[in-house]
Amino acid sequence: MDSDRASAASRSPESHHSETTLRVNGKPHTLVVDHRRVLLDLLREDLGLTGAKKGCDHGQCGSCTVLADGRRVNSCLLFAVALDGCEVTTVEGLAGDGEELHPVQRAFLERDAFQCGYCTPGQICSAVGALAEAAAGHPSHVTDPATPSGEPVPLGREEIRERLSGNLCRCGAYPRIADAVEDVIP
Helix, strand or coil, rough: CCHHHHHHCCCCHHHEEEEEEECCCEEEEEEEEECCHHHHHHHHHHHHCCCCCCCCCCCCCCEEEECCCCCEECCCCCCCHHHCCEEEECCHCCCCCCCCCHHHHHHHHHCCCCCCCCHHHHHHHHHEEEEEEECCCCCCCCCCCCCCCCCCCCHHHHHHHHHHCCCCCCCCCCCHHHHHHHHHCC
């Protein structure tokens, strides 16, 4: 047991860090990252991308939602080193390099689908991910079992509410959020 403690004590702090490369909003970033650092902290503190918010720090509110390789993730729960090589898209990167807003961002503005705005970046990223998941044929809890497997899932109001249920809005802007998502359904 003493040799284990001596071995642990002799390790340098660098042994708890790894070089990690993430492509964030289309740009590569290579950083030396502490193995315990979560993606949310890396985005906000190291890259200055403050759209994703730290709401609960337990993955329960969704205010930290971003897209990793196109899939919705709670960035407060994911270790950044585990995403080495991934493409991460934050609300700041949805519009790309142009001045034009992403259709979901534009719909949120047009529908006034926010009040305080704290949850809005996570809601928008979640909506973008939910639309892609439905288009790819991924069912939700409320998807009609008769929907053919692998076929796009039709997005009605109930389907939208279910797919966005992991994103909380303390102000209660849910009806307008659902309206905004309905506006961008192809």
